Amino acid sequence: MGLPSLEDTIKAKLKERKNAHFMLVDGMSKLLTEKVKNCQSVDFQVSGIKWRLVIRLSKGRKDHLSFVLEITDEKCTGSNWEVKFNFKIGIVPQTGPDYCFVLVGHQNEKQRSQGLANFISHKDLKERFLVNDKAGFYAEISDVQPNFPVTRIPRTMGTAERFKLIEFSPRNSRFTWKITQFSSFDGEEHSSYEFTVGPRRWKLVMYPKGNGDGKGNSLSLYLFASDYVTNGPKGGTLAIYKLRVLDQLHRNHCETDCRYWFPYNPVDPMDSLWGRHKFLPLEELHNASKGFLVNDQIYIGVDISIVSTTEYL
Structure with missing residues (x-):
């Protein structure tokens, strides 16, 4: 034996x-x-x-x-x-x-x-x-x-x-949100549809005119952890990920690496939101030569590289 x-x-x-x-x-x-x-x-x-x-x-x-x-x-x-x-x-x-x-x-x-x-x-x-x-x-x-x-x-x-700890290839964990008629967006906050990586559903949350200390000067971008798709305990989920706004002309993308323990808090869902208030300066976003906004169209994305899962033995 x-x-x-x-x-x-x-x-x-x-x-x-x-x-x-x-x-x-x-x-x-x-x-x-x-x-x-x-x-x-x-x-x-x-x-x-x-x-x-x-x-x-x-x-x-x-x-x-x-x-x-x-x-x-x-x-x-x-x-x-x-x-x-x-x-x-x-x-x-x-x-x-x-x-x-x-x-x-x-x-x-x-x-x-x-x-x-x-x-x-x-x-x-x-x-x-x-x-x-x-x-x-x-x-x-x-x-x-x-x-x-x-x-x-x-x-x-x-x-x-x-x-x-589960490590993903970009092919299996990359999500891209295509937004057309970007200038017509009303309201402060906009969210993508949900997608699943690891034990949870996720979505991107974007403030086109900024949030927090980015309000009025930057595009703010966050990853939000929604509900679980597994029957395991609803504890915190570690995610290591990269938020992105794509450069459609030169492939010189605006990217920021993030890591965060996303809690499960139905009482205050904002605890499960993490990203950057000052993700991309509005001046750069609206500069046509930068390639982020082309024909009123923008591509926003996230690559999740590592996610934790928990189950009882």
């Missing part, structure tokens, strides 16, 4: 680790090569409080990863809240003992996350824990003592998710 998969190893630990959350990151090479800057779990509850795991590139040592536990609970607002707790953060191996650290937590308004800035080196991760570009991280939380009332729902087993 061969070694068990990381998925099976994690599932086998859920019954004994009732207050733990596991995040299997599929696509670790994209983090190690800095194509993405961080990976974060969905929110999960332990002792009546919401938490989140975040794995990111270390700021102090470029050859290390940092690992922190964050409180994301809406009850933790204002200046007087605090939560004391104990926690363990670690990595799951295919076989043998975990690689882990036991820490004392104390979070409040000034410190909403705790962990280790230099949790593990890239070398150790690759040699000991990386399997088929996957690694399993976890946090186990105990002795939670908030200074405010909470409803504690005992957990019967741990929770686990697969966080996957």
Whole structure:
């Protein structure tokens, strides 16, 4: 018999680790090569409080990863809240003992996350824990003592998710919005029809006369994350993408690289909008020699290169 998969190893630990959350990151090479800057779990509850795991590139040592536990609970607002707790953060191996650290937590308004800035080196991760570009991280939380009332729902087993980073070729993720009679657009805001990349629907949102500090001087352009097309958890979605206005004469396109964690917030959909207020100066847009607006026609687009997906294990 061969070694068990990381998925099976994690599932086998859920019954004994009732207050733990596991995040299997599929696509670790994209983090190690800095194509993405961080990976974060969905929110999960332990002792009546919401938490989140975040794995990111270390700021102090470029050859290390940092690992922190964050409180994301809406009850933790204002200046007087605090939560004391104990926690363990670690990595799951295919076989043998975990690689882990036991820490004392104390979070409040000034410190909403705790962990280790230099949790593990890239070398150790690759040699000991990386399997088929996957690694399993976890946090186990105990002795939670908030200074405010909470409803504690005992957990019967741990929770686990697969966080996957999917890379697309431009052919499969490029969307172009052709707008004719551009000068006839009324109103401040205009949206493309929706298209699907990865787990969500998306659309482009354009302000032809500018928005925010671009109002009156620039064309403003954004990507908007709409609803999900999968049955997975409705957490944040990481997208790395390029917004574009095409030069129809010289192919000297106006392009801006963006990366953003798009939340799912039905109450305030504007949280799921990200781009540039000052994307293209109106002076350049209306300069016929630039080629952006030809015969009152413009092409606006987006190339989405990486998108994250999340599913429960």
